[in-house]
Amino acid sequence: MVQTRPRKALIIGAGPVGALTALSLHRRGWEVEVWESRDDPRGKDSAPSNLRSINLAISSRGLEALRSVDPSLAEQFQAEAIPMKGRMIHHVDGKQESQLYDPIHGQCINSISRPILNQRLVESLPSSIKLRFNAKLSSVDFAHRKAYGASPSQEHSTKKKKTSALVPGEEDDDGAIGGGGKKSKSKGKEDHEDEEGTPFDLIIGCDGSWSKVRTAMMRMDRLDFSQQFIPHAYIELHMPADPSKPGGYAIDKNHLHIWPRHAFMLIGLPNKDGSFTLTLFCPFSSLATLDTRDAAARFFKENFPSAVEIVGEKRLLDDFEKNPRGNLVTINVTPSVWSSHAVLLGDASHSMVPFYGQGLNCGLEDVRVLNSVLEKHNITSTTEKALGETDSSLELALKAYSLERHEDLKAICELALQNYTEMRSHVLSPLHQLRRHVDTL
Ligand code: FAD
Secondary structure (H helix, E strand, C coil): CCCCCCCCCCEEEHHHHHHHHHHHHHCCCCEEEEEEEECCCCCCCCCCCCCCCCEECCCCCHHHHHHCCCHHHHHHHHHHHHEECCEEEEEECCCEEEEEECCCCCCCCEEHHHHHHHHHHHHCCCCEEEEEEEEEEEEEECCCCCCEEECCCHHHCHHHHHCCCCCHHHHHHHHHHCCCCCCCCCCCCCHHHCCCCCEEEEEEEEECCCCCCHHHHHHHHHCEEEEEEEEEEEEEECCCCCCCCCHHHHCCCCCCEEEECCCCCCEEEECCCCCCCEEEEHHHHHHHCCCHHHHHHHHHHHHCCCHHHHHHHHHHHHHHHHHEEEEEEEEECCCCCCCEEEEEEEEEEHHHCHHCCHHHHHHHHHHHHHHHHHHCCCCCCCCCCCCCCCHHHHHHHHHHHEEEEEEHHHHHHHHHHHHHHHHHHHHHHHHHHHHCCCCCC
């Protein structure tokens, strides 16, 4: 009699894409194990301080992907999000101008807390999924289909202290750079030292822009890979709630706020507590000239007087000085799969600049598309192959996934780059009314 067993997926990264992938494959009947280098977020009140951006915009693309795995997830996130029906342009003279995304049907994008999104997705994972936190993939032996993890104590002894200077090689797992970022692991906290290695049928790299899975795949086969930084950094600032205003919102809560200033811009997304997370996008070369508190104060007062008035000069400058400067990169990989044994999803496969508000939305969409390709190719939850043995039907399905996704992802990375000019400059021109896009920032 032929023996069958569940297929085994090892997912690296329990960010939003990794967590949704785990849930999706578990529902297909696969055996799922997840490794995440950070602490377990479940049941925590506050976010780890090294997460990129406090909030983000989730659109119908992302909600549809969540719905495809579990309709209640999409409902839950929509209930926790703040709809943004358009952009609010803040001119230098203080005038505000609303530009609705969809004046006819009223479609919105939604501001949601990134830690809450991530936490809820991880909390939705059933206990039959093996979750390992503080478990960092260090290498993959594709010849034997085994993954190896490094212990946190080793990591600490080899990692250089971060500074606020941009050195791409010194990126954190999530791309955050130096300055205020604290590590989530405590020194000396031991995890497994996986000398035996962990076997898998399929390893799924959901490990973000600086993916280790991708690096290992690139040693196995001819993967086309490109990485392009833009000259701009991003810095997060905080606009606190104003208790004298309804809900604490000092500016309209149902807009994505933009202070476009051509070469640079400030944006603001609402949080549930009445505060806004502001993000300054500015060339590194210009930031280098703001090297004293006075110079920074002049810059903000000249360019963003209304924001200075609401936030307060001291608070704004304190944040500006202490918060990390993040870099913005576009990454493309093709194919994003190797044999029947590896696939990259989310930022690991397609990091994009955030100006289209679609990086995460596309990552979640990867999960939906992969699921539908597995369905179409009749990839069942069980296999007769030995653990790690190559499976030609799964290999075909993965190839089909990579082909189907490639052009769409290339296009959206390009659109994201173009939308930066739109947001920081074109929105100031009357012609922008003809160029409105729904489902973008
Ligand atoms: P990540 O969120 O990077 O998660 C990767 C996970 O893998 C992390 O938890 C990390 O700890 C873990 N990991 C990494 N290496 C290892 C390892 N070796 N072993 C184990 N675990 C590992 N997108 C939108 O859709 N809308 C927005 O409005 C938006 N705004 C943004 C604003 C900014 C400023 C930035 C920088 C990005 C924005 N994005 C937005 C993009 C979005 O943040 C990313 O696309 C999204 O976080 C990608 O999710 P992910 O799960 O693929 O990767």
